[in-house]
Amino acid sequence: MKTVQELGEDALIQRICKNLGQEVHVLTGPGDDCAVVETGTEKSQVLSLLKTDAVVEGVHFLAETSAQKVGWKATGRVLSDFASMGGEGKELLVTLAIPGKTPVNWVDELYQGMSRCASTFGVSIVGGETTAVPEGSAKVISVAGRGEVARSQIVLRSGGEPGDALFVTGRLGGSLAGWHLTFLPRIKEARWLVEHFSLTAMMDLSDGLARDLPRLAAASGCGFELDRAAIPRNRGCSIAQALGDGEDFELLFAVPSQSAKQLQSSWPKEFPLLTRIGSLTSSGGELRGGWGHFEACEVDEK
Amino acid sequence: MKTVQELGEDALIQRICKNLGQEVHVLTGPGDDCAVVETGTEKSQVLSLLKTDAVVEGVHFLAETSAQKVGWKATGRVLSDFASMGGEGKELLVTLAIPGKTPVNWVDELYQGMSRCASTFGVSIVGGETTAVPEGSAKVISVAGRGEVARSQIVLRSGGEPGDALFVTGRLGGSLAGWHLTFLPRIKEARWLVEHFSLTAMMDLSDGLARDLPRLAAASGCGFELDRAAIPRNRGCSIAQALGDGEDFELLFAVPSQSAKQLQSSWPKEFPLLTRIGSLTSSGGELRGGWGHFEACEVDEK
Numbered sequence: 001m002k003t004v005q006e007l008g009e010d011a012l013i014q015r016i017c018k019n020l021g022q023e024v025h026v027l028t029g030p031g032d033d034c035a036v037v038e039t040g041t042e043k044s045q046v047l048s049l050l051k052t053d054a055v056v057e058g059v060h061f062l063a064e065t066s067a068q069k070v071g072w073k074a075t076g077r078v079l080s081d082f083a084s085m086g087g088e089g090k091e092l093l094v095t096l097a098i099p100g101k102t103p104v105n106w107v108d109e110l111y112q113g114m115s116r117c118a119s120t121f122g123v124s125i126v127g128g129e130t131t132a133v134p135e136g137s138a139k140v141i142s143v144a145g146r147g148e149v150a151r152s153q154i155v156l157r158s159g160g161e162p163g164d165a166l167f168v169t170g171r172l173g174g175s176l177a178g179w180h181l182t183f184l185p186r187i188k189e190a191r192w193l194v195e196h197f198s199l200t201a202m203m204d205l206s207d208g209l210a211r212d213l214p215r216l217a218a219a220s221g222c223g224f225e226l227d228r229a230a231i232p233r234n235r236g237c238s239i240a241q242a243l244g245d246g247e248d249f250e251l252l253f254a255v256p257s258q259s260a261k262q263l264q265s266s267w268p269k270e271f272p273l274l275t276r277i278g279s280l281t282s283s284g285g286e287l288r289g290g291w292g293h294f295e296a297c298e299v300d301e302k
Numbered sequence: 303m304k305t306v307q308e309l310g311e312d313a314l315i316q317r318i319c320k321n322l323g324q325e326v327h328v329l330t331g332p333g334d335d336c337a338v339v340e341t342g343t344e345k346s347q348v349l350s351l352l353k354t355d356a357v358v359e360g361v362h363f364l365a366e367t368s369a370q371k372v373g374w375k376a377t378g379r380v381l382s383d384f385a386s387m388g389g390e391g392k393e394l395l396v397t398l399a400i401p402g403k404t405p406v407n408w409v410d411e412l413y414q415g416m417s418r419c420a421s422t423f424g425v426s427i428v429g430g431e432t433t434a435v436p437e438g439s440a441k442v443i444s445v446a447g448r449g450e451v452a453r454s455q456i457v458l459r460s461g462g463e464p465g466d467a468l469f470v471t472g473r474l475g476g477s478l479a480g481w482h483l484t485f486l487p488r489i490k491e492a493r494w495l496v497e498h499f500s501l502t503a504m505m506d507l508s509d510g511l512a513r514d515l516p517r518l519a520a521a522s523g524c525g526f527e528l529d530r531a532a533i534p535r536n537r538g539c540s541i542a543q544a545l546g547d548g549e550d551f552e553l554l555f556a557v558p559s560q561s562a563k564q565l566q567s568s569w570p571k572e573f574p575l576l577t578r579i580g581s582l583t584s585s586g587g588e589l590r591g592g593w594g595h596f597e598a599c600e601v602d603e604k
Binding site: 003032052054060097101111126142148 | 353413
């Protein structure tokens with residue numbers, strides 16, 4: 001009998017999505033960074049973004065990791081997904097599934113980290129649930145949230161066109177050195193982008209450029225060309241690491257090529273680095289590596 | 303160092319809530335069945351309900367439980383919380399945290415159960431996440447969702463007044479015999495109630511009447527008196543079981559006493575049993591027993 005590990009994360013998600021129907025008020029369902037829904041009865045100019053994401057002990061953090069940092073990370077991951085649609089977070093719900101022998105202090109510190117991240121970005125933690133897992137099981141912290149984006153400003157993964165310029169914010173690779181626990185979700189940068197430019201596609205880099213760029217290109221029905229030498233790398237990181245380490249939580253996005261120069265010249269100085277790394281094409285582009293939850297992490301820089 | 307088991311579930315939740323601030327657009331935060339928020343920019347007549355809930359292998363289901371039933375349960379629990387506010391579900395997000403060696407078939411069957419429950423109640427599964435947990439860890443399925451309720455029809459836990467009549471739907475106790483996996487969330491009954499009567503307080507019974515009734519009374523600043531002999535019990539169940547087994551997923555609600563007779567005479571025949579079990583009072587009322595996630599389950603029928 002096939003296991004989810006053998007099937008792999010992308011194939012598992014495709015399999016799940018295939019069987020899920022969608023209702024009329026759901027504008028984008030599984031497959032993008034967030035689901036996009038209309039709320040209320042009238043045609044609103046504001047759309048709701050829905051997202052859930054989990055961090056697991058032994059996978060996304062270690063038993064000895066500071067609980068405050070775990071809380072920051074669990075919260076920041078969801079906010080990063082709102083950013084990747086051009087929106088911002090509004091409310092969060094937290095599910096803690098932890099063994100009964102967990103010290104209360106650990107929970108206090110976890111919530112301190114979550115609260116600090118939430119308040120930094122103007123988001124409210126409005127509810128949640130605590131449940132026990134059997135002793136010996138990994139702690140699981142699942143954060144679900146609602147964000148908002150103006151209907152006129154939403155950016156999906158699927159709007160890219162051949163010829164569009166591809167950009168990333170910040171530097172990639174080496175997240176395990178620490179910033180996977182302390183990264184800043186690029187909400188401010190995403191909001192600035194959608195207010196000043198017409199982005200055609202965007203996502204956040206959670207599994208590494210090698211895995212995420214092909215996803216964005218495929219969602220847009222495009223291929224891509226990547227200038228590997230241009231990839232902005234964190235200090236001490238190889239290109240392979242910048243491609244494959246994952247958990248960068250930087251923005252990857254596409255704009256029409258004629259906007260590229262103006263974007264680069266008007267990009268605010270106080271923002272992190274902005275780098276053009278390639279283009280969408282009509283077909284082609286191959287990359288291997290990146291992080292899959294159910295597969296061994298492999299990086300192949302061919 | 304104190305553990306969450308020693309502190310207990312209610313005290314842990316109180317501790318978490320105490321430290322969480324709330325924003326203006328959040329009408330009800332942690333502490334009720336769902337968080338209630340205003341969405342969009344205009345003052346809408348429709349409010350959003352946000353809820354997250356998790357089921358854990360070894361706690362809420364067994365390794366050998368049918369995955370379809372696990373999926374139904376995980377979904378139905380959240381829908382039951384929307385019912386308890388007088389609303390209904392709209393969209394759901396699913397987080398699967400499972401070991402890589404889980405058979406793909408198990409995931410397929412889980413989603414079949416979730417989809418069947420969602421479509422039975424007109425709700426869409428719009429997204430989610432899959433993540434690995436270390437081998438040997440319990441499976442965790444967390445379902446988060448958005449529901450809606452008309453501003454004029456919302457029912458909180460906190461609106462009860464001394465003298466209000468207390469009712470429960472259905473029969474209590476013995477859920478482990480099977481119906482904790484196959485229960486019907488009381489969405490239809492809740493919608494009927496809020497359209498025909500002014501309920502003052504409502505919740506769903508997930509941890510047992512012995513634990514949940516004091517919560518509703520406390521949220522309303524009331525005491526309660528309970529007619530133990532009147533408690534509607536499932537076949538073969540003692541009063542202690544009806545009070546303490548938990549996972550009934552029936553509605554517990556309060557109405558002004560002058561509405562009680564009319565409610566009982568107009569309650570639709572096709573609905574499950576409706577039973578008056580007592581009243582809210584200005585003070586007093588004591589019950590022990592019920593299900594706490596971090597405590598041993600104790601039932602004391604004094």
